[in-house]
Amino acid sequence: MWGRFADGGPPALADLKRSGRPPRFIPMQVAEAKALACQLPAETGLPLSRRSCPELAAELTARGVTDTVSASTVRRWLRQDALKPWQYRSWIFIRDPHFPTKVQRVLDLYARTYEGELLGADEYVISSDEKTSVQARCRCHPTLAPRRARAMRVNHQYGRGDALIYLAAYDVHRAKVFGRCEATTGIVPFMALVEQVMTQEPYAGAKRVFWIVDNGSSHRGKKAVDRLIKAFPNAVMVHTPVHASRTNQTEIFFSIVQRKVVQPNDFTDLTQVRDRLRAFENRYNAPAQPFQWRFTTSDLDDLLARLDRHTSTDRHQESSIALAA
Incomplete structure (x- = not known):
C-alpha cells in the first residue's frame, strides 16, 4: 500500500478492479x-x-x-x-348512497352521542345480528387432544346433525350479551330476541334503547322500524349501511364464538350446540369488557377522502383511455 501511495499518491489508494461474474x-x-x-x-x-x-x-x-x-x-x-x-x-365498493350519514350515526352511538347530543345514563345502545347455519357435525372418530409435537386431530369425515340460527344482542357499553337459538331466521325470531332484552331492566324502563342492525330481511326498511316502535315505544332502530355489517359490533362477538365455541365443530347433536352456546354466554358475560372500538368519525372522513381520490383517479384514467381509443 505504501508503495502504491509513493508511486501514485492518494488516487492510487482506491480499490482495484476485482474479478467476478458481471x-x-x-x-x-x-x-x-x-x-x-x-x-x-x-x-x-x-x-x-x-x-x-x-x-x-x-x-x-x-x-x-x-x-x-x-x-x-x-x-x-x-x-x-x-x-x-x-x-x-x-373488497367491495360502497353502494349505499347514504353511506356517510348512516356510518356516522352508528359511530356516534358507539361514542355515546346521537344527533349531536350525549346519551343520558338511562339510554342504551344494543348491537344485534344473526349467525346463520351453525351446524352440528358429529365426527366419525373421536377428536384427539393435542400431544407433544402434535396438534389436535379432528377426523375429516362427519355426520350432519342439522343446523340452527344463533341470534345475539350485545350491549355496546355494558358488554353484556343476550343470545337465543332458533330453527330459522326471520321477523318472528328477531322480535323474540328484542322481547327477551326489552322486557328486562334496565331496558324496560330506559328512556331510549338504540338497536343497531344490518339490512337483513328480518329487520329491513321502514316496516321493521315501525314494528319495533309499536312493540316497544322506547326502542330506536338504526340501520348500518348496505354491505357494511362490519360496523356492527356483534360481528366481533360472533368471531369470538366461531373461534372459541364452534371450531373445529365436533358436536353430537344440536342440543349440545345450544348448551355450549348458552354456557359460553354466561362465561363471556362474567368478566366481559366493552370492545375498544377505535374507528371514529375522523377516521371515516379520512377513509372517504381517500376513496374519493382513488375514484377520481380511476375516472380520469378511463376518460384518457376512451379519448385515446
Whole structure:
C-alpha cells in the first residue's frame, strides 16, 4: 500500500478492479418483470386468473425479455417492491348512497352521542345480528387432544346433525350479551330476541334503547322500524349501511364464538350446540369488557377522502383511455 501511495499518491489508494461474474440482468429487465407482475393475465389473453413466479419467469423468456431466468430470481425481484401477484384480497365498493350519514350515526352511538347530543345514563345502545347455519357435525372418530409435537386431530369425515340460527344482542357499553337459538331466521325470531332484552331492566324502563342492525330481511326498511316502535315505544332502530355489517359490533362477538365455541365443530347433536352456546354466554358475560372500538368519525372522513381520490383517479384514467381509443 505504501508503495502504491509513493508511486501514485492518494488516487492510487482506491480499490482495484476485482474479478467476478458481471450482472446477468439489467435494470430494464427487472422493471419489465415487475410491470408484467402488475398486469392481470386476462389482459394479455392468458387463461389464468393469477401468475405464479414460475409462470412469470416462463413468460419473460417467451417474450424475449430475458434469455432465461429462474423463478427464485423473479421472486427476489418482486420481494424488493413487496409484490405478490399470486395472492389477492377481496373488497367491495360502497353502494349505499347514504353511506356517510348512516356510518356516522352508528359511530356516534358507539361514542355515546346521537344527533349531536350525549346519551343520558338511562339510554342504551344494543348491537344485534344473526349467525346463520351453525351446524352440528358429529365426527366419525373421536377428536384427539393435542400431544407433544402434535396438534389436535379432528377426523375429516362427519355426520350432519342439522343446523340452527344463533341470534345475539350485545350491549355496546355494558358488554353484556343476550343470545337465543332458533330453527330459522326471520321477523318472528328477531322480535323474540328484542322481547327477551326489552322486557328486562334496565331496558324496560330506559328512556331510549338504540338497536343497531344490518339490512337483513328480518329487520329491513321502514316496516321493521315501525314494528319495533309499536312493540316497544322506547326502542330506536338504526340501520348500518348496505354491505357494511362490519360496523356492527356483534360481528366481533360472533368471531369470538366461531373461534372459541364452534371450531373445529365436533358436536353430537344440536342440543349440545345450544348448551355450549348458552354456557359460553354466561362465561363471556362474567368478566366481559366493552370492545375498544377505535374507528371514529375522523377516521371515516379520512377513509372517504381517500376513496374519493382513488375514484377520481380511476375516472380520469378511463376518460384518457376512451379519448385515446
